[in-house]
Amino acid sequence: MAKHEDTREHLLAVGESILRGKGFSAVGLAEILKAAEVPKGSFYHYFPSKEHFGCALLERYFVNYQLHMQVLETQYDCSGERLMHYWHSWLMSQGACSQANQCMVVKLSAEVAxxxxxxxxxFKLGTDGVIERLAKWLDEPRCEGALSPDMDARSAALMLYQMWLGASLLTKIRQDxxxxxxxxxxxxxxxxxxDL
Structure with missing residues (x-):
């Protein structure tokens, strides 16, 4: 990989780690640059502004999230098993109340929207993509019983995703x-x- 891409990716990875803990507004570029050990001029070579950096960071997050979902598609032929593994992994990662595992949608969406x-x-494009993939899983005929025949897959996917986002937010508030x-x-x- 070229040095240009190495530095850009390094800035995004370090920035994501810091933003997961502190949020977007509370973190200045100086803190990200210091942690990444990258000079200010180099930052502006890759990103015209902190807002552009934030957009790139979120785009990277959703690409990685979709890759994780794609891996589940290769691991589980049955959509019901795949769905339950997806929700179970969400339960384990968000239930730990760990900053390193916090869902970026839960952490940043209300703040930056x-x-x-x-x-x-x-955020809208990324979450729409997640919901569409969940709807596809719910609509797959390979596994009978994944969804009642009278339920619309898109509506069910939206409802489930919203419920899990809300539950993740309450987990942060309740600390359990x-x-x-x-x-x-x-x-x-x-x-x-x-349950699994």
């Missing part, structure tokens, strides 16, 4: 996994499956 229209649009446990029970009931 009011501050930056370009970043809000990246009770909301995520309830989300898992509701998901199992809706899909007519047992």
């Amino acid at each position: 009011d501050l930056s229209e370009p970043m809000r649009l990246v 996994g009770s909301a995520l446990e309830t989300a898992m029970q509701t998901t199992c009931h809706l899909l007519g499956v047992k």
Whole structure:
């Protein structure tokens, strides 16, 4: 990989790590540059502004998120098993209340949606992509019983995703996994499956 891409990727990786803990507004470029050991001039070579950096960081996050979902598609032929593994991994990562594993949508969306229209649009595009993939899984005929025949896959995917985002937010507030446990029970009931 060229040095140009190495430095850009390094800035994004370091920035994501810091923003997961502190949020977008509370972190200045100086803190990111110091942690990345990159001079200020180099930052502006890759990103015209902090907002552009934020957009690139979120785009990178959603690309990696979709890659994770794609891996699940190769690991599980049955959409029901795949869905339950997806929700179970969400339960484990968000239930730990660890900054390193925090969902970037939960951590940053409310904050930046009011501050930056370009970043809000990246969030919208990214979350729409996640919901579409979940809807595809719910609509796959390979695994009977993943969704009741009278349920619309897109609506169910949206409802489930919203529920899990809300449960993740409550987990941050409560500092326990009770909301995520309830989300898992509701998901199992809706899909007519047992937990892993």
